[in-house]
Amino acid sequence: MTRKIPQSTVRRLSHYLRSLEGFEDEGGTVSSEELAARGQTTAAQVRKDLSHFGSFGKRGLGYRVDELRSRLRHILGIDRPWRVALVGAGRIGRALIEYPDFRARGYECVAIFDSDPDKVGRRLGDQTIRDAATLEEAMEDLQVELVILAVPAEAAHDVAARAVDVGVKGILNFAPIRLNVPPRIPVQDVNLVMELEALSFAISQAEEAG
Amino acid sequence: MTRKIPQSTVRRLSHYLRSLEGFEDEGGTVSSEELAARGQTTAAQVRKDLSHFGSFGKRGLGYRVDELRSRLRHILGIDRPWRVALVGAGRIGRALIEYPDFRARGYECVAIFDSDPDKVGRRLGDQTIRDAATLEEAMEDLQVELVILAVPAEAAHDVAARAVDVGVKGILNFAPIRLNVPPRIPVQDVNLVMELEALSFAISQAEEAG
């Protein structure tokens, strides 16, 4: 029932959940048609996406909003808290950690590291910035599960390897390189330059065509 | 030769370019095999991706590094400067604008807007933050081509519509909603919550399987 799930399906699930959170009608139901309208997709796609994970939803009625919501949270793995560490207290790292939705969705920042001596010891959010040299010990103690990697490209491989060594389960990678970690460790790349380039590409294409 | 290009191809092109920039060997050549090794893909995929845009590269030899680099820049539309405006001078917008690669790649921030009176008039980077109410006039004067939209979800639709009205060509959207703009206007969504959820999903899946 739940084998190879397309990445695009996961992104849509996330989007469905976002739509459902805008719903106030607690006890109500929602049809695949309605979800599709909010999500730039089709009703069939919504049903197919959900069917990968079982069949909740009643024929003739639709999906119960509250149930679907908690199912999606479970599927996406956000029905439990995650212990997160930020490595690299630069602009991007800070922006993310102070992002209000971050904590609200169960991502709990339990440690922040940086290698810059000027930053070590200062506070950020409710954490004191630790020396990156103490990364292994601290991550093990604090049982960090997830690392947000926001360091320069040169340092990224090293940090990733060390984090994986002490049992981290996944990495959100802002460094513009492909990390070389064992395949069992999921890595999600976020690359703002790539997004900008995709945009300028699309514009250039549109100009040529039009 | 260059019709419907998959989004995944564009992302890979961007990645190839990043790899090539790490190359010092100016006059040298690189094979699809080598590019694939750096890019988490296959040699055939590299060749197929490039073949969408013509056939540069010499059989038996590979691709000339400097030529491929400039070709990719042209394809991605970054062989010319882009006039960019930032709307929303919050954490995310600031992080992006101060990102060193940003300007280095030809994205020139020519205006910053915010609706918060406390922020209007303050400086950010080399710009003074303008009142969002003056958006139309300023964008037209400054010939803004590209908008980075980093405002709360409630305001995003309105700002997007107004920007499109005064001739903006594309939008990099950080608001967690699907913008409702004419299809001729490319929109690139960046959604950090979605990335985190994709990551926790992948981890949960890996745990179930392993």
Place this chain on the structure above:
DNA sequence: CTACATTTGTGACGAAATTCACAAACCGGC
């Protein structure tokens, strides 16, 4: 209880992207 109006879940189909495999092109050496 029956007829009817909905809406899901899913197998069959079609489109799209990736991989395969190989002929054509190129270089260097002799």
Place this chain on the structure above:
DNA sequence: GCCGGTTTGTGAATTTCGTCACAAATGTAG
């Protein structure tokens, strides 16, 4: 100039993803 070793470019096969269409299930009205 020709041969051998390489590597591209690309049609064809394969795999993956999205769409369609419809039977099965459910609620409602009478």
